[in-house]
Amino acid sequence: MAGVHIVIPWFLAIPLAVICAVWIYRDAKDRGMETADMWAVGMxxxxxxxxxxxxxxxxxxxxxxxxxxxxxxYAVPGE
Structure with a gap:
């Protein structure tokens, strides 16, 4: 049985995973989500x-x- 294998070297995978987790954490925090940390760990x-x-x-x-x-x-300037 043939399958698809995706191989990423660890020295690329770990920094890329951290970047994605940091982005999702910051975005969730900016949006006021209480579960931002869980989203980052999940990612x-x-x-x-x-x-x-x-x-x-x-x-x-x-x-x-x-x-x-x-x-x-935005405030509308008075005329």
Whole structure:
């Protein structure tokens, strides 16, 4: 039975997983999500189980679950 194998050297995989986890943590914190730390840990772990595909699945799920950004009210100058 043939299968697809994705191999990423550890010296590339670990920094890439950390970058993705930091990005998802900061984005979740900016959006006021209380579960930002769990999203970051989930992204880091999913990056290795199965490689890359797990991270893509977590990222897609996160994009659906994250809170929308709220607009910033701008003052209209008086005339």
């Amino acid at each position: 880091f772990l999913a990056f290795f189980i199965p490689p890359i595909i797990g991270a893509i699945i977590v990222y897609a799920f996160y994009l659906r679950k994250r809170k929308p950004r709220r607009g910033h009210p």
